[in-house]
Amino acid sequence: MTLVKFANGHKRNGLSPLFTDAFESFFNDSFVSDRFTAKVPAVNIAETENHYHIELAAPGLKKEDFKINLEKNMLSISAENKSAAAGETKKYNRREYSYSTFVRSFTLPETVDHANIEAQYTDGILSVNVAKKEEARQVTREITIK
Structure with a gap:
C-alpha cells in the first residue's frame, strides 16, 4: 500500500501530485539540501550612534584562521581552517558544521571611517x-518650544 500526500489549497500548476511530491521530497532531503545551501556562518549586523557592529558566528576556529580585508568600501571576512582539511582520519556519518573555508563580503556605506575598524574573536564569535x-x-x- 502506498500513501500519497495531497496538499489541499495549493496549486499544483497542472503537475500530478506524485510528480510534485517526488521533487519536494528530493529537495527537502538533508543529503541534497546540505549540498545546495551555502556553508557560511550566520551574521548579525547592528548599528549604534558611533559604530556598525558585525558579529559572525564561527565556532571551532582560531583567530589565526581569519583574514579581514578592506578594499574601497568592500569589507571581506574569510577563514580557512587548515587543521580540519589536513590529516582527517575520522569517517563521519553526518557532518553539519564544516566551515573549512568561507568568505563573507559586506558593502560599507560612505559614512564609515576606514582607518578605525577593529576585530576581536571571543567564544566562537568574530566581532x-x-x-x-x-x-x-x-x-x-532637544528643541525648545517657543
Missing part, C-alpha cells in the same frame, strides 16, 4: 566594529 565618520554621527538635541 568587527566599524566606526562612523564624525560628520555621519547623528547629532541629537
